[in-house]
Amino acid sequence: MLPQANRLKKSADFSQVFRRGNSAGNQLMVVHHLPDQLGTAEPLVGFVVPKRNLPRAVDRNRIKRQLRALSAGRIQKFGSGSITVVRALGKAKNASYPQLGAALDQALARAQAKGKK
Numbered sequence: 001m002l003p004q005a006n007r008l009k010k011s012a013d014f015s016q017v018f019r020r021g022n023s024a025g026n027q028l029m030v031v032h033h034l035p036d037q038l039g040t041a042e043p044l045v046g047f048v049v050p051k052r053n054l055p056r057a058v059d060r061n062r063i064k065r066q067l068r069a070l071s072a073g074r075i076q077k078f079g080s081g082s083i084t085v086v087r088a089l090g091k092a093k094n095a096s097y098p099q100l101g102a103a104l105d106q107a108l109a110r111a112q113a114k115g116k117k
Contacts, residue, residue: 008046
């Protein structure tokens, strides 16, 4: 489970990441990443699973739970003080847990690489 200290909750923070962050995606998700803006030691991670992509609440909640668990195990990869939003796409519904993990790693690495250029 993702610790409370690492959860992104404020709407303003989500908006900031979407406006100013670097994004990269694949067939399962899009990762928006904003490197070290808060100056805090803890990275913040938020999740968006749009109703348009997954109309059933059961599917949206399952994907969010899986993404939170995957992120908790990879929290050091996000970078100290960074803010990241993971937006799931419709194909994530049929993906296995290992597929979601690989897609998260790939999208996060690409978003972070964009920020270093």
